[in-house]
Amino acid sequence: MTATSHETTKTRRSAGIPFLLKTAFINAVIALVLFSLMIGIRTEAGSDGQLTYWTRFGDLASLVAAVFGGSIVIELLRQWIGATGAEKLVPASVQNGVSFIGRYLAPALLIFTLLVPVIFYNQRYILDLAILVLTYVMLGWGLNVVVGLAGLLDLGYVAFYAVGAYSYGLLATNFGWSFWVCLPLAGILAAFWGVLLGFPVLRLRGDYLAIVTLAFGEIIRLVIINWQDLTGGPNGVSGIPRPSFFGIPIDNSDDGLAAKLGIEYSPTHRIVFLFYLILALALLTNWVTIRLRRLPIGRAWEALREDEVACRALGINTTTTKLTAFATGAMFGGFAGAFFATRQGFISPESFTFQESALVLAIVVLGGMGSQLGVALAALAMIGGFELFRSLETYRMLVFGMAMVLIMIWRPRGLIGHRAPTVYLTKAQAISSDLVKEGHG
Amino acid sequence: MSEETILSVDRLTMRFGGIVAVQDLSFAAERKKITALIGPNGAGKTTVFNCITGFYKPTGGAIRLSHDDGRQIALERLNDFRIAKLAKVARTFQNIRLFPGMTALENLMVAQHNALMRASGFTLLGLIGVPTYGEAEKRAIALATDWLRRIKLLDRADDAAGNLAYGDQRRLEIARAMCTEPALLCLDEPAAGLNARESAALSELLLSIRSDGTSILLIEHDMSVVMEISDHIVVMDHGVKIAQGTPQEVRDDAKVIAAYLGTDEEEAAAVMEGGT
Numbered sequence: 001m002t003a004t005s006h007e008t009t010k011t012r013r014s015a016g017i018p019f020l021l022k023t024a025f026i027n028a029v030i031a032l033v034l035f036s037l038m039i040g041i042r043t044e045a046g047s048d049g050q051l052t053y054w055t056r057f058g059d060l061a062s063l064v065a066a067v068f069g070g071s072i073v074i075e076l077l078r079q080w081i082g083a084t085g086a087e088k089l090v091p092a093s094v095q096n097g098v099s100f101i102g103r104y105l106a107p108a109l110l111i112f113t114l115l116v117p118v119i120f121y122n123q124r125y126i127l128d129l130a131i132l133v134l135t136y137v138m139l140g141w142g143l144n145v146v147v148g149l150a151g152l153l154d155l156g157y158v159a160f161y162a163v164g165a166y167s168y169g170l171l172a173t174n175f176g177w178s179f180w181v182c183l184p185l186a187g188i189l190a191a192f193w194g195v196l197l198g199f200p201v202l203r204l205r206g207d208y209l210a211i212v213t214l215a216f217g218e219i220i221r222l223v224i225i226n227w228q229d230l231t232g233g234p235n236g237v238s239g240i241p242r243p244s245f246f247g248i249p250i251d252n253s254d255d256g257l258a259a260k261l262g263i264e265y266s267p268t269h270r271i272v273f274l275f276y277l278i279l280a281l282a283l284l285t286n287w288v289t290i291r292l293r294r295l296p297i298g299r300a301w302e303a304l305r306e307d308e309v310a311c312r313a314l315g316i317n318t319t320t321t322k323l324t325a326f327a328t329g330a331m332f333g334g335f336a337g338a339f340f341a342t343r344q345g346f347i348s349p350e351s352f353t354f355q356e357s358a359l360v361l362a363i364v365v366l367g368g369m370g371s372q373l374g375v376a377l378a379a380l381a382m383i384g385g386f387e388l389f390r391s392l393e394t395y396r397m398l399v400f401g402m403a404m405v406l407i408m409i410w411r412p413r414g415l416i417g418h419r420a421p422t423v424y425l426t427k428a429q430a431i432s433s434d435l436v437k438e439g440h441g
Numbered sequence: 442m443s444e445e446t447i448l449s450v451d452r453l454t455m456r457f458g459g460i461v462a463v464q465d466l467s468f469a470a471e472r473k474k475i476t477a478l479i480g481p482n483g484a485g486k487t488t489v490f491n492c493i494t495g496f497y498k499p500t501g502g503a504i505r506l507s508h509d510d511g512r513q514i515a516l517e518r519l520n521d522f523r524i525a526k527l528a529k530v531a532r533t534f535q536n537i538r539l540f541p542g543m544t545a546l547e548n549l550m551v552a553q554h555n556a557l558m559r560a561s562g563f564t565l566l567g568l569i570g571v572p573t574y575g576e577a578e579k580r581a582i583a584l585a586t587d588w589l590r591r592i593k594l595l596d597r598a599d600d601a602a603g604n605l606a607y608g609d610q611r612r613l614e615i616a617r618a619m620c621t622e623p624a625l626l627c628l629d630e631p632a633a634g635l636n637a638r639e640s641a642a643l644s645e646l647l648l649s650i651r652s653d654g655t656s657i658l659l660i661e662h663d664m665s666v667v668m669e670i671s672d673h674i675v676v677m678d679h680g681v682k683i684a685q686g687t688p689q690e691v692r693d694d695a696k697v698i699a700a701y702l703g704t705d706e707e708e709a710a711a712v713m714e715g716g717t
Contacts, residue, residue, distance in 0.1 A: 295567040296564075297564045299547060306543060313534070315525030317526070421543070425586065
């Protein structure tokens with residue numbers, strides 16, 4: 001085995017120089033074609049509105065040369081490292097360390113999260129960012145039920161977020177109902193819409209399912225824009241009440257929480273309260289999902305992702321199984337939506353575009369489908385990372401996109417690339433995600 | 442239909458457009474016996490299986506299943522998962538369909554879905570953690586453990602099903618079907634791809650399942666397995682039944698030999714003899 005691989009390397013090296021030049025030349029030609037219009041010719045509207053253009057062949061030549069040189073360097077690196085996977089480059093001691101960290105990562109993260117308002121009490125920006133990250137953690141965990149566990153590719157998850165937000169916004173502004181009454185209602189309404197969406201798409205699989213769910217997300221948004229009497233159309237719903245601490249308002253009035261506790265009021269109190277509220281909601285989502293996975297319904301979801309035909313042969317009602325997955329995921333989306341509405345105090349259809357669905361889906365996929373910890377880490381990386389690159393201004397998206405590509409090369413199955421079994425006889429062994437199916441919708 | 446019959450197929454016809462896959466097929470499978478359905482490739486065996494297990498809706502004919510308690514179920518009217526759930530017919534597949542990313546034990550737990558769903562109060566009681574569900578889950582694990590021991594995979598219980606050897610996967614699929622506690626077990630080529638030793642172990646397993654009181658309907662190409670364990674054999678060719686009877690009767694049937702090996706009967710007899 002080793003001898004053969006050595007020989008292969010040798011033959012590759014001996015055929016190296018012509019091969020190197022050929023690869024580099026092909027890459028350079030592709031770069032030339034791509035960049036000749038983008039870089040080589042610069043066009044602009046002149047002073048009288050006419051088209052002016054000038055050429056930048058110098059820049060073009062240097063870019064093509066860079067691609068040529070870069071290809072050679074990359075190819076040489078590849079030959080030097082050999083055909084082994086990246087994990088073989090990491091020494092065993094480091095890998096052991098990583099697995100050690102992995103075991104204590106979740107509790108450590110949880111403790112840190114609980115302490116965030118204490119550590120960063122005076123840094124409003126960080127608290128706001130933490131609330132945003134936690135909102136996406138919750139959305140990611142909710143969508144994870146549908147995409148990660150049941151394997152149903154849902155591109156319209158934002159619809160349930162919108163249903164939840166508008167449920168709370170409209171019930172609170174029209175009837176004056178409190179947040180704690182509206183929260184379960186928002187969840188139930190979103191779950192109801194989840195079932196409504198589920199029924200027509202039950203027979204669809206894969207790409208078809210994705211397209212129909214995408215359309216569903218857009219339909220909800222368009223209905224919200226056009227149903228002006230109810231939703232206020234593009235103007236949105238404003239003046240949504242802030243949440244209260246179980247009836248006690250968090251403000252500087254005499255019967256506010258601060259006055260009752262006998263401490264001086266600070267606007268940060270409300271932010272800290274919102275932080276713990278979304279943390280509690282997210283942890284509830286996590287707890288319910290972890291429990292559901294160990295119940296027959298959760299196992300049926302995962303079995304459905306693995307093989308739907310086998311599920312039917314075992315007498316599992318795939319219709320209700322899929323509907324419960326849609327409803328459960330939608331319910332958590334609805335909770336998160338209600339939180340979003342109470343946090344912002346104002347909602348409009350602009351907040352519920354397809355981009356949100358795509359972002360949440362990216363979090364689930366990046367995290368590793370089905371992994372709770374992975375989704376949390378991915379939300380942190382996606383939302384926090386995006387903020388981290390804020391100083392790069394124009395190049396922010398470019399750097400962020402490259403970071404995403406690198407992560408997907410390094411970890412094609414997501415950050416957490418294994419599945420934990422739901423039940424075991426002697427020892428719970430992690431299952432490599434190479435075996436786990438992604439589902440066919 | 443006699444007391445002893447568990448499955449009776451009556452004038453079953455299945456057409457796909459202009460192609461007649463199965464035509465007027467009638468046969469019966471006896472209770473607590475192993476009935477084999479054999480025939481050359483393309484004879485329509487798997488189509489019959491798919492009709493019985495609800496994956497196809499037959500164009501015509503009747504399929505009756507009678508339970509121990511005298512209940513009769515018209516399988517051609519049930520569809521999809523209901524045949525496995527209500528009629529208690531379990532099946533395996535020609536190309537293995539396990540849940541590869543779940544452990545062997547999890548595969549057997551998924552098979553007990555309907556019983557566990559009832560025990561978990563359709564999830565709601567299980568979510569708040571009522572003790573009755575905990576007990577039901579323990580029983581389910583015990584049943585699964587029992588089956589893992591019978592198929593000699595107890596030490597691989599916590600390994601992913603996709604990591605098991607091919608022969609082990611075949612046996613696990615049978616165990617998974619048995620965990621639904623079926624009245625009739627339908628096996629689609631269980632010995633395909635097994636070596637001689639694994640085939641022998643499979644025969645032993647199927648005989649033990651029969652002696653536990655489960656009726657078996659079997660499609661198989663491996664004649665050593667078929668001839669050794671079958672109580673009754675139905676031979677199909679081109680969608681129609683050409684012979685039936687005990688292994689000895691079928692082996693000597695001129696039409697069967699012709700269907701399998703052309704008309705040279707001497708040569709055919711030699712091969713059939715060698716297979717046993």
